[in-house]
Amino acid sequence: MNEGDFKKPDWQPESGGKEFAARIVKGESQAKAQKYSSSENSSENSNFSPEKIVEGVQNGNRALLARAITLVESNSLKHRAIAKQILNKLLPYSGNSLRIGITGMPGAGKSTLIETLGLSLIKQGHKVAVLAVDPSSKISGGSILGDKTRMEKLSGEENCFVRPSPTGGTLGGVARKTRESITVLEAAGYDTILIETVGVGQSETEVRSMVDFFLLVLIPGAGDELQGIKKGIMELTDCILINKAEGENLQAAELSKKEYESAVHYLRPYTKGWTPKVITTSALTGKGIDQLWKIIKEFETVTKSSGVFYENRKLQALAWTKKIIEDGLLEIFYKDPHIREKYDILREKILSGKILPTSAAEELLELFLSKRK
């Protein structure tokens, strides 16, 4: 496959270079793709040599890093097979980053915050990657990080890698791609990974289960705003940040802070041994950004010394495994034509109160089991 087989997604600025590390790859029919075995490595694929990409990723070659992530994000079976080889080779070098999830309503100023925080971290010598999980994003636009005017300074930095949300597919698919991108980026030496999410569907829960620290970005306002934010998100946070605490918002921000501090007490802390902090910032002026980083580092120190940090990572890895197994099993089950036929009949019977759910489920499971060796 040649460079010419790639197309720029249309949300990229005309002048955009490698910092917009996404390309549109032509799809392939499943039949054709299945011809490729995971070990195949013909000369036709020399551009994709896993060894070359792995080496490039570890040596800081941005183009090859971008290519590795493109492969991880690809829906082509051929690319998936190559991505798997790359991931397995990079896995031993991954894990050494702080993974930070950032959520909040559109307009809360997440991008400005990420840009301000990211630039400050790069100045301190960090390598920062920015990913996004937005199951609603489409190549044709609407991707939260596809906005042409956003994160301009940050994406121009040598030590920063900005990647829009992988597009298409289910939330589970998007989450899988993001998790695997984290592995690649960590192996490439990125020590701080910021993962942005929008309040769509279950994307926050997905992101929460792949990060160490989870930040909720809000804007100041009276009590009514509280109801504007998606209920349930607060229970996932390690820190609530009232952004836009500037100018005439200042007083409202302090008031909001007090309200959220009180609200936090009603919630069960997500991270063992850590009470969520509430702070005010102004991403625009930079006020409070240092404090945010101090809190994140304090979180890291506290949870690493208690072991909760490592415990959470292990639990996340096992929970993820179990999740993929569960999803896979359910897919196998509900895609089985015999099951589908019977399920449709039983579903109607359940809804009209003609059969007990217990009995219906037992019948279906028996049918499923009868198909096993």
Add this chain to the structure above:
Amino acid sequence: MNEGDFKKPDWQPESGGKEFAARIVKGESQAKAQKYSSSENSSENSNFSPEKIVEGVQNGNRALLARAITLVESNSLKHRAIAKQILNKLLPYSGNSLRIGITGMPGAGKSTLIETLGLSLIKQGHKVAVLAVDPSSKISGGSILGDKTRMEKLSGEENCFVRPSPTGGTLGGVARKTRESITVLEAAGYDTILIETVGVGQSETEVRSMVDFFLLVLIPGAGDELQGIKKGIMELTDCILINKAEGENLQAAELSKKEYESAVHYLRPYTKGWTPKVITTSALTGKGIDQLWKIIKEFETVTKSSGVFYENRKLQALAWTKKIIEDGLLEIFYKDPHIREKYDILREKILSGKILPTSAAEELLELFLSKRK
């Protein structure tokens, strides 16, 4: 099986009659139990004739009602088979009750509340059943409704049926038994079913998914108490009740009410179109009990006219079916000796970062699929 094969559980009062509708049934070896097919109906089992029990349940025969529930709660495969026949026959006559879940810490006064509410409802002509879901309960004692001194008046009433929590087994098993008992009780004409739960594990979530209306019982006190209640429960409630609003507690109760009313605003309402209400009551003096019932009836009117009531019931039935299927599939998967062997190896590799969760899960699913026809 003769009446002599039954034993009274030791938490029953010596003088306890049929109102404590539980008996200890001798266990049976699986091998022996499997001899019984679900259609078998030998003379040995004449006491258990499903037809006789179904007839008795519908005619208000308390002894046969108790027997039906004993069969539903039994872990014996023989009893399960008979219970299934009974349930399928009763199913068309079930569904016509208000199912009310009641949760709260021990000491909040749930029993007194249930007794006061139950007696008042019976006076108004209702038939009231009281069930419990307490996965920690044991025949040997500790069952929340096994307490000899509790609900004495209520359990003596003709139009009331009090049943302690089914014992033993997993929470899932206890929940299954309770759901099936609801079917039996509804077919027996009980129009109000109160289901008590204690704040243990996930029992509230289980109860929430089988009731129409969910009530959280709290006691008055300063803000600190808020942290004493299990976080997350508030999100499940349709009504928060501050009990023991009497004597010197009165002022504290009103204060608590205000606090919870404010707290409710931070939460996503569980039932569509219904904002959780907060009230103060004194189960001891009866104050507020009428108001509670008014709220429950208002809830019924609002949700029935919007259709949310029926929609929830349907969703509950389908969700329950899917839950049993999911649990069943996972059980089939993780009990498979080939899977177990491989899982143990892969688990260690995941925890030591030697394999990606995606790859491990895929390997296991492939192994599972290879065993299918």
